[in-house]
Amino acid sequence: MxxxxxxxxxxxxxxxxxxxxxxxxxxxKEAMAERATFSLFFRRLPPTRRFMLACGQQHAATLIxxxxxxxxQLAQLAATGLFEAAFxxxxxxxxxxxxxWTLPEGTPVFADEPLLEVEAPIAEAQLLESLVMNLVxxxxxxxxxxxxxxxxxxxxxxxxxxxxRMHGVDAALRGVRAYRTAGxxxxxNVLGGLRHDLPLRGTMAHSYILAHDDEAEAFAAFARYYxxxxxxxxxxxxxxxxxxxxxxxxxxxxxRLGAIRLDSGDLGDLAKEAxxxxxxxxxxxxxxxxxxxxxxxxxxxxxxxxxxxxxxxVGTQLGVSADAPVIDLAYKLxxxxxxxxxxxxxxxxxxxxxxxxxxxxxxxxxxxxxxxARRDETGLxxxxxxxPLVKDGRVDGDLxxxxxxxxxxxAASLAALPGTLKRLDPRGDDExxxxxxxxxxxxxxxxxxx
Amino acid sequence: MxxxxxxxxxxxxxxxxxxxxxxxxxxxKEAMAERATFSLFFRRLPPTRRFMLACGQQHAATLIxxxxxxxxQLAQLAATGLFEAAFxxxxxxxxxxxxxWTLPEGTPVFADEPLLEVEAPIAEAQLLESLVMNLVxxxxxxxxxxxxxxxxxxxxxxxxxxxxRMHGVDAALRGVRAYRTAGxxxxxNVLGGLRHDLPLRGTMAHSYILAHDDEAEAFAAFARYYxxxxxxxxxxxxxxxxxxxxxxxxxxxxxRLGAIRLDSGDLGDLAKEAxxxxxxxxxxxxxxxxxxxxxxxxxxxxxxxxxxxxxxxVGTQLGVSADAPVIDLAYKLxxxxxxxxxxxxxxxxxxxxxxxxxxxxxxxxxxxxxxxARRDETGLxxxxxxxPLVKDGRVDGDLxxxxxxxxxxxAASLAALPGTLKRLDPRGDDExxxxxxxxxxxxxxxxxxx
Numbered sequence: 019m020x021x022x023x024x025x026x027x028x029x030x031x032x033x034x035x036x037x038x039x040x041x042x043x044x045x046x047k048e049a050m051a052e053r054a055t056f057s058l059f060f061r062r063l064p065p066t067r068r069f070m071l072a073c074g075q076q077h078a079a080t081l082i083x084x085x086x087x088x089x090x091q092l093a094q095l096a097a098t099g100l101f102e103a104a105f106x107x108x109x110x111x112x113x114x115x116x117x118x119w120t121l122p123e124g125t126p127v128f129a130d131e132p133l134l135e136v137e138a139p140i141a142e143a144q145l146l147e148s149l150v151m152n153l154v155x156x157x158x159x160x161x162x163x164x165x166x167x168x169x170x171x172x173x174x175x176x177x178x179x180x181x182x183r184m185h186g187v188d189a190a191l192r193g194v195r196a197y198r199t200a201g202x203x204x205x206x207n208v209l210g211g212l213r214h215d216l217p218l219r220g221t222m223a224h225s226y227i228l229a230h231d232d233e234a235e236a237f238a239a240f241a242r243y244y245x246x247x248x249x250x251x252x253x254x255x256x257x258x259x260x261x262x263x264x265x266x267x268x269x270x271x272x273x274r275l276g277a278i279r280l281d282s283g284d285l286g287d288l289a290k291e292a293x294x295x296x297x298x299x300x301x302x303x304x305x306x307x308x309x310x311x312x313x314x315x316x317x318x319x320x321x322x323x324x325x326x327x328x329x330x331x332v333g334t335q336l337g338v339s340a341d342a343p344v345i346d347l348a349y350k351l352x353x354x355x356x357x358x359x360x361x362x363x364x365x366x367x368x369x370x371x372x373x374x375x376x377x378x379x380x381x382x383x384x385x386x387x388x389x390x391a392r393r394d395e396t397g398l399x400x401x402x403x404x405x406p407l408v409k410d411g412r413v414d415g416d417l418x419x420x421x422x423x424x425x426x427x428x429a430a431s432l433a434a435l436p437g438t439l440k441r442l443d444p445r446g447d448d449e450x451x452x453x454x455x456x457x458x459x460x461x462x463x464x465x466x467x468x
Numbered sequence: 469m470x471x472x473x474x475x476x477x478x479x480x481x482x483x484x485x486x487x488x489x490x491x492x493x494x495x496x497k498e499a500m501a502e503r504a505t506f507s508l509f510f511r512r513l514p515p516t517r518r519f520m521l522a523c524g525q526q527h528a529a530t531l532i533x534x535x536x537x538x539x540x541q542l543a544q545l546a547a548t549g550l551f552e553a554a555f556x557x558x559x560x561x562x563x564x565x566x567x568x569w570t571l572p573e574g575t576p577v578f579a580d581e582p583l584l585e586v587e588a589p590i591a592e593a594q595l596l597e598s599l600v601m602n603l604v605x606x607x608x609x610x611x612x613x614x615x616x617x618x619x620x621x622x623x624x625x626x627x628x629x630x631x632x633r634m635h636g637v638d639a640a641l642r643g644v645r646a647y648r649t650a651g652x653x654x655x656x657n658v659l660g661g662l663r664h665d666l667p668l669r670g671t672m673a674h675s676y677i678l679a680h681d682d683e684a685e686a687f688a689a690f691a692r693y694y695x696x697x698x699x700x701x702x703x704x705x706x707x708x709x710x711x712x713x714x715x716x717x718x719x720x721x722x723x724r725l726g727a728i729r730l731d732s733g734d735l736g737d738l739a740k741e742a743x744x745x746x747x748x749x750x751x752x753x754x755x756x757x758x759x760x761x762x763x764x765x766x767x768x769x770x771x772x773x774x775x776x777x778x779x780x781x782v783g784t785q786l787g788v789s790a791d792a793p794v795i796d797l798a799y800k801l802x803x804x805x806x807x808x809x810x811x812x813x814x815x816x817x818x819x820x821x822x823x824x825x826x827x828x829x830x831x832x833x834x835x836x837x838x839x840x841a842r843r844d845e846t847g848l849x850x851x852x853x854x855x856p857l858v859k860d861g862r863v864d865g866d867l868x869x870x871x872x873x874x875x876x877x878x879a880a881s882l883a884a885l886p887g888t889l890k891r892l893d894p895r896g897d898d899e900x901x902x903x904x905x906x907x908x909x910x911x912x913x914x915x916x917x918x
Contacts, residue, residue: 036670186638220486
């Protein structure tokens with residue numbers, strides 16, 4: 019009845035759509051071994067996003083270099099009856115041999131800009147489609163939501179409380195990686211935080227209070243065991259809970275408390291009164307943390323009204339990127355055998371060929387627009403964003419460090435983003451989009467191939 | 469830079485919020501070892517759901533019985549500085565010793581009804597909260613979305629194409645388990661289908677066509693390698709693609725084709741004309757499959773207009789339950805040390821004590837309402853739904869088989885659900901909710917404790 023939750027590296031290669039394997043075999047049988055380029059991009063921003071934060075693409079690219087088919091996987095494929103023995107032998111020997119270009123993680127990205135491009139013999143590049151899309155979408159979605167919370171909180175720390183709402187185990191783990199990149203300060207998720215190096219944070223739950231005969235007793239025990247902890251004050255009545263905390267600190271002047279947490283009611287009003295009572299009792303050092311189904315709009319409102327809240331815990335809205343739980347990512351063949359290719363879709367622009375993105379800045383370093391160009395085009399203004407991370411199937415060692423700087427990149431990007439891109443409300447019809455122009459070379463190619 | 473994607477059974481125990489571990493240690497230090505009951509339920513249905521299909525709770529319960537802390541996990545906890553050596557020794561010996569009652573998987577469930585209840589010494593039951601919520605939410609969300617597609621398709625097969633849009637690896641795997649329970653016919657997801665016993669289905673992608681110099685050549689190769697395959701006809705022009713398929717079958721009368729797939733345009737009109745052309749050419753046996761960002765509303769419309777579509781492939785909208793990507797699940801302490809407990813929340817009803825759900829049917833077997841009762845209450849009308857799956861930390865062998873019948877249970881449930889619950893549109897304000905009444909005993913207890 020039960021199946022394990024773990025996925026070994028050799029199993030991961032089967033996390034693909036069946037047609038990737040049947041098409042791969044067909045290419046192999048037809049001896050179609052020329053190099054192809056596939057480009058990973060999205061066609062439009064979700065209505066509630068003004069930019070996305072590209073995340074997970076360097077993680078995915080390095081995982082790709084470790085993919086291989088084990089004996090068990092080959093036996094499972096053989097049992098489907100769809101695959102020839104000689105092809106399965108070929109799969110058994112297969113290692114990714116191509117190149118992967120990526121945006122550095124933490125780069126703001128807009129419609130039509132590649133997050134990642136794979137260049138490899140077509141069978142290899144095709145094989146990766148489903149896995150790459152699955153891996154990159156998750157981290158990009160969650161980083162893009164998390165950075166909105168960071169923007170809304172204007173410097174106050176935001177902590178992830180969302181493990182329980184996330185879609186399964188892998189989302190809960192790689193999500194923490196995305197949150198770290200986006201600038202969250204901590205997470206309640208133990209395994210996620212340990213794996214992805216984000217500080218662990220925790221308070222207490224209502225159940226702990228309820229299991230005790232009274233709140234004061236529960237507070238006293240928890241504060242004794244955990245110096246500098248956070249006490250949850252709203253189980254029965256928030257302000258009565260604050261008074262209990264004050265009484266506890268009066269009774270035990272040697273105790274140090276980090277914060278109280280408000281988890282229901284009018285957080286702004288309650289924070290003001292709690293602050294007043296704590297200050298009046300001489301406990302200015304005790305901080306106030308708020309949670310309670312918060313999203314970026316509520317955080318911005320609390321900050322704007324001057325609520326004395328020192329940090330925010332966010333769960334449900336963050337953990338599934340609830341207002342935009344999916345991006346319409348596409349992984350499209352754009353070149354094969356040296357020739358740009360493109361699918362003609364009514365109402366959709368498909369841009370042929372391998373690409374580069376040039377990001378232009380004004381004298382103050384602020385972004386003013388991007389140019390989407392052919393990869394082989396020269397003489398364009400701006401900083402080329404896509405970097406070669408994997409070459410001939412191997413991760414270029416010097417480039418691995420790029421991912422470690424993703425968090426710093428996000429902080430710098432936020433400073434350089436035009437103010438309109440940092441607004442939280444959806445873009446109005448009368449507001450201009452961030453300009454992404456086609457280079458002369460790409461425009462020409464689009465006309466020729468299109 | 470990269471972290472593995474696999475999670476071992478001993479790591480899984482750390483997939484929890486930090487406060488579960490600190491509260492557990494606090495209970496341990498206080499010698500609070502009495503039994504507690506925690507109840508897993510949701511407070512309200514998402515606006516676009518008339519019922520949820522409970523899924524994953526039996527899977528989660530059996531995983532719980534296998535949880536343990538390994539040396540590596542204890543060392544990681546020790547390094548946080550929050551835990552005493554004697555407590556870590558206790559964790560190292562810890563095995564779940566309690567009882568778990570669950571709804572059978574595939575049971576339609578409504579607001580306030582427990583999907584699962586844990587009864588154990590309080591530290592143990594507390595420890596499980598985050599993991600249980602994460603595990604059960606995912607499968608319940610996805611099964612509840614998938615069953616709407618099954619309802620919309622009115623007997624036509626629905627196949628999962630959503631791997632690329634799902635939130636990471638675990639979602640993509642356990643999602644297939646939920647889809648199977650809900651009644652989908654197949655999946656494109658190879659590892660998911662193999663692990664959870666749902667037939668693999670696959671067609672071909674636009675990239676395969678584009679990599680060939682012409683569509684006819686691509687069709688001919690793919691049909692030669694894969695008898696009874698499905699050819700994707702919309703890369704350049706859907707009806708021209710249909711004509712290519714017909715020409716291919718004329719040229720090779722020995723070939724057998726399973727279906728064509730339409731993936732863009734007006735699917736209803738295109739299906740009618742494609743059917744007409746195929747039939748006129750004598751290929752009544754070639755089926756028509758549709759995909760293209762479909763959801764349950766579009767499927768219902770295509771079925772209602774009589775579109776000659778034999779099956780549907782669904783991805784984006786299914787894979788994240790896009791219209792309801794989260795349920796507000798709660799895991800609440802309802803009893804401790806033999807006493808019912810409850811948190812008082814303005815505007816929320818919290819029901820104390822361990823529970824049972826009685827489901828009442830009319831003479832035709834159709835559901836007419838549920839009664840939410842105290843677990844120890846007797847003499848109530850209807851079928852008691854919660855079953856004891858884990859007893860003293862061990863899965864009751866006779867009960868494991870329950871989960872294997874989940875798919876059959878869903879099919880039977882669909883037949884027995886009142887018609888209004890199977891409507892796809894959101895419930896109107898003037899429509900009655902499915903009646904869930906409180907038993908006299910529970911009503912009395914709520915007044916006493918509330």
